[in-house]
Amino acid sequence: METKYLTGNEVVVDAAIAAGGRMMFGYPITPSTEITTEFAKKAEKNERLKFIQTEDETSAGFGVIGALLGGEKAFTATGGPGNILMQDPISMAEAMRLPFVGIITQRGGPSTGTVIYSQQEVTLTCCGGNGEGLRVVYSPSSLQEIYDLTIKTFNTAWKYRFPTFLLSDGYMAKARQKVEIYRPQYISTTKHILGDARKIVNIRNTYSQEEELNEILSENIRDFEHISRDIADYDTYKCTHSKTIIFAHGSAAAACLEICKERKNVGLFRPITLQPFPDSQAKMFAKRAQKIIVVESSAGQFSRLLKNSLYGISTIYLEYQRPALGIFEEELARVL
Amino acid sequence: MIPKCFKKESLPTYFCPGCGYGIILKALGNVIDRLEISQRSVIGLDIGCSLLAWDLFKVDTIQTHHGRTTPVMAGFKFAKPESVVLALTGDGGGYAIGLQALLHSAHRNDLITVILVNNTLYGMTGGQMAPTTLPKEITETTPSGRNTKKTGLPFLGPEIIKILTNKHAYIARASIRNPLKVEEYIEKAIKNQIHGKGFSFVEILSVCPINWKTDAKETFDFLEKIEQAYPSGELKSNE
Numbered sequence: 001m002e003t004k005y006l007t008g009n010e011v012v013v014d015a016a017i018a019a020g021g022r023m024m025f026g027y028p029i030t031p032s033t034e035i036t037t038e039f040a041k042k043a044e045k046n047e048r049l050k051f052i053q054t055e056d057e058t059s060a061g062f063g064v065i066g067a068l069l070g071g072e073k074a075f076t077a078t079g080g081p082g083n084i085l086m087q088d089p090i091s092m093a094e095a096m097r098l099p100f101v102g103i104i105t106q107r108g109g110p111s112t113g114t115v116i117y118s119q120q121e122v123t124l125t126c127c128g129g130n131g132e133g134l135r136v137v138y139s140p141s142s143l144q145e146i147y148d149l150t151i152k153t154f155n156t157a158w159k160y161r162f163p164t165f166l167l168s169d170g171y172m173a174k175a176r177q178k179v180e181i182y183r184p185q186y187i188s189t190t191k192h193i194l195g196d197a198r199k200i201v202n203i204r205n206t207y208s209q210e211e212e213l214n215e216i217l218s219e220n221i222r223d224f225e226h227i228s229r230d231i232a233d234y235d236t237y238k239c240t241h242s243k244t245i246i247f248a249h250g251s252a253a254a255a256c257l258e259i260c261k262e263r264k265n266v267g268l269f270r271p272i273t274l275q276p277f278p279d280s281q282a283k284m285f286a287k288r289a290q291k292i293i294v295v296e297s298s299a300g301q302f303s304r305l306l307k308n309s310l311y312g313i314s315t316i317y318l319e320y321q322r323p324a325l326g327i328f329e330e331e332l333a334r335v336l
Numbered sequence: 337m338i339p340k341c342f343k344k345e346s347l348p349t350y351f352c353p354g355c356g357y358g359i360i361l362k363a364l365g366n367v368i369d370r371l372e373i374s375q376r377s378v379i380g381l382d383i384g385c386s387l388l389a390w391d392l393f394k395v396d397t398i399q400t401h402h403g404r405t406t407p408v409m410a411g412f413k414f415a416k417p418e419s420v421v422l423a424l425t426g427d428g429g430g431y432a433i434g435l436q437a438l439l440h441s442a443h444r445n446d447l448i449t450v451i452l453v454n455n456t457l458y459g460m461t462g463g464q465m466a467p468t469t470l471p472k473e474i475t476e477t478t479p480s481g482r483n484t485k486k487t488g489l490p491f492l493g494p495e496i497i498k499i500l501t502n503k504h505a506y507i508a509r510a511s512i513r514n515p516l517k518v519e520e521y522i523e524k525a526i527k528n529q530i531h532g533k534g535f536s537f538v539e540i541l542s543v544c545p546i547n548w549k550t551d552a553k554e555t556f557d558f559l560e561k562i563e564q565a566y567p568s569g570e571l572k573s574n575e
Contacts, residue, residue, distance in 0.1 A: 023414065050414060055440040059407035062400070062437070066411020069378075069398065074415070092401050194396040194412065195419050197375040202391040205399035206383070 001182045008143050008172040009034035009077075011179050012103050013042065015150030016075060020187045021101070023050045023074035025063035027082060030115040031170030032105040035077035057082040061089025061100075068098050071192025073154060075101035079170070080109055083121050083128070090163050091129030095205060097220065098193070099157035099164070103150065106169040108324035116170035118324040119250060122301040125167050126275040132217065134224045136164040136231055137275040139249040141257075143177040149272070151184045158188035160227050167274065169297075171251045171326065228276035235270045239285045242267030244336070247282070247306055248295040249274060252327040256295055259329055259336065266336065274302070279309040291316040295332065299323045339365025341374040341394050350388040354555065356542030359512040360453060361389055363519035364422075367526060368395060373420045380409040382425035382434070385459045389424065403434025410437075410446040417447070420530060427454045431467040431491045442535045443500045449525045449536040452493060455544040456562060463547030467491035470565055475547075490565050494539050498571045504534030507572040511541040511563050513556070524573065533574060541566055 006014070012035050016024070024043070026036035036053070043051035050072075054060040060076045067074035078086055083104055093100035106121040108114030127133035136156050138149040150166050157164035194201055207213040237257055239245055243265045248256045253270040260268045269285050271278050286292050292315050296302040299321050310317070320327075320335055338344070342365050351357045368374050377395045381387045383402035390399050400408045409423040430438050430452040441448065457475050458464040464477040468491050472481035494507045501507065506528035508521040518540055525536035541562050545555045 025411065052411075052414060054407070055436055058404070059410075059437045059440070062404045062407035063411035063414070065400075066380075066408040066413070067415040068411075069408070070412045070415030070419070072415035074411070088401060088404070092404075192416070194378050194398060195376070195416050196396075200394050201396045202393075203398045204390055205401070206387050206390075 001180055003178055004181050005176060006143065006179050007034065007174060007176045008146050008168060009174070010038055011143050011146045012077065012150050012166070013038040014181055015147045016154065017042065017049070018181070018184055019151040019154035020073045020190070021075050021154060022048060023052070023067050023072045025052050025054050025060040025067070025074060025076050027054055027057050027060050027078065029057070029078055029080065029082040031107055031173040032077040032079045032103065034173070035103055057085035058088055061086045064100060065089055065093055065098055068100065069192065069194045071190050073158065073190055075103065075154070077103035077105070079105040079121070080107040081112060083124055087124070087128040090135070091131055092205065093163045094129055094131050094134050096203060097161040099161050101154055101157045102163070102165045104165055104167050105173040106167065114324060116174070117251070117297065117326055119169065119252060119297040119302060120324060121167065122274060122298060122305070125165050126305070132221060133275065134162055134220055135275055136160070136162055136273065137167050138165065138272060139167050139274050140172065141250055141253045141270060143172060143175065143179050146172060147179050147181065155186060155188040156231060158190055160231070162224060167250070169251050224276070231273055232276045232278040233272040234278040234281055235272055236268065236285065238267035239269055243290045244293065245269050245285055245289040246293050246295055249302060252295050252297055255327040255329050255332065259333055263336065274305060277305050277309055282306060282309040283313060286310050286315050287313050289315055291318065293318045293320055293336070295320045295327055297322050297325055297327060339369050341365050341368045342392060343394055346392050349392055351385065352546045354543065354545040354552070355385070356455065356512045356544070357385060357389070357453065359515050360451070360518060360540050360542065361392060363515055363522055364451065365393065366519055367523045368393070370523065371526060371530070373526070376418065377420040377422060378409070378412060380405040380423045382423070382429035384426040384429050386424045386426055386453065403429045403432070404437065405429065406434060406437045406441045406450060409448050410441050413446060413448050420526060421448045422526070423448060423450045425450065425452050426459065427452060427456070427466045427468040428458045431493050439497070439500060442497045442505065442537065445502055445504065445534045447529050447532060447534065449529045451522060452537070452539045453542045454539050454566065455542045457544060457547055459544050459547055463544070470561060492566070494537060494571045497537050501535055501572065503572070504574055505572050506534070506536040506574065508570045509539040509541065509566060509568050511559065511568050512543065513559060513563070517568065521570070528574070539566070541568070
């Protein structure tokens with residue numbers, strides 16, 4: 001174990017390598033750029049690492065897919081408009097159950113927007129494709145958690161074979177904090193999907209019968225539901241006895257936590273996975289409270305996920321939405 | 337003779353009657369047999385008519401997204417440099433939606449072999465204009481014939497790739513009228529990859545009687561027009 005003073009983007013690179021990440025396909029885009037540049041620098045010094053700068057995010061994502069098929073732990077990092085282009089390869093990975101690893105640093109949108117912060121890529125990252133959103137999405141709330149969850153992102157992707165994302169944002173990407181860097185206890189194994197000389201593998205992406213596709217999809221949906229119990233994760237602070245519970249994720253949750261520490265009777269429920277969502281636990285705590293406040297830097301993308309979980313309960317439900325703006329303790333304190 | 341690397345149970349293929357793919361895939365099969373590379377090859381198939389070959393070979397294959405076969409196969413080659421990596425695509429997939437990836441793969445000199453079939457239109461979707469559509473050619477999106485003033489001239493893929501690549505690339509164009517040339521160029525393109533030289537690209541002029549709405553004679557008459565617009569031969573060969 002070693003304590004380092006790093007930016008969020010540098011933490012991602014250290015964690016990716018610790019998790020066995022060997023190849024990165026990247027295209028520069030703020031605020032994820034330093035993940036690309038730091039990995040490129042490390043790859044120059046370490047011949048076990050390979051870095052490829054592609055012509056766009058589309059090719060970065062499809063390059064990752066090619067490398068995964070060849071059994072390499074490959075990944076990419078992007079945000080904003082890059083995340084949009086990335087949905088093309090991510091949909092393919094979702095359809096074929098490929099262990100796609102993406103680090104998403106959210107920025108303001110739509111379009112080019114701002115380059116530093118928002119929580120507006122929740123819906124896109126969870127459900128961006130022309131499918132059912134069979135993806136795992138981790139939302140870290142501190143730089144230490146970026147380290148822990150980046151490792152988990154690789155492990156989950158390769159263990160369960162669903163596209164898996166670390167959904168960070170520009171605040172965390174650019175912030176610098178002390179982070180404990182450690183060797184992970186568990187690192188998932190890899191295997192190549194194509195290119196094993198002992199057997200012939202023909203993988204299809206196209207179906208001529210609706211029933212054929214439905215059969216494959218149903219199996220994938222069943223698998224996803226089954227593993228959701230293992231993967232869904234959350235954190236709570238003073239949730240058991242507080243009358244008011246704030247629901248928030250990521251950077252916004254970090255700001256909310258500070259308020260909860262100061263105020264009596266205010267707790268925090270923070271989903272660590274946005275997909276699968278910790279439904280039953282969210283509902284259990286929400287039921288006990290008198291009031292819920294949903295806090296996010298978006299016009300309700302997180303709240304929509306939460307409403308699915310809380311359907312049917314009668315607790316007062318309030319929303320504090322700051323699309324593309326940071327959540328500041330002082331401002332939030334005024335509405336509580 | 338049916339190539340040994342064909343799966344007999346997958347015959348007959350899914351391609352339309354009269355399609356040029358039969359000749360192209362047989363040529364590719366013969367080369368895979370001759371070089372004995374079926375076990376270490378991987379074929380990426382673009383969305384378009386090429387996807388119909390997905391289970392034809394006793395070779396690992398994957399259907400990708402439209403225009404995205406080149407970056408997938410380049411990524412695979414980076415991960416497994418010892419494998420023989422082939423990308424099969426059409427002129428829409430390669431020269432329109434996937435052009436950026438194709439040009440940059442060529443420009444980086446990725447060690448992959450791309451086989452692009454030029455039949456002057458989008459076949460799978462029912463015959464729309466492709467970058468390769470000939471002047472005045474009637475397609476579903478050029479009902480009174482391609483107007484080159486509005487839509488540009490026929491797209492010269494190999495000629496463009498030639499400019500972008502270094503001397504180690506292999507670039508050629510052949511017509512299915514001459515299956516032996518098709519086979520020869522595919523073999524050279526694959527060998528160029530195996531020998532670690534560079535990016536290898538073969539454009540193959542093919543026929544699509546279903547979308548051209550031509551009988552046998554008209555089909556070959558139109559192929560002749562295509563051959564005049566797109567000269568066959570090796571554009572870059574480092575032998």
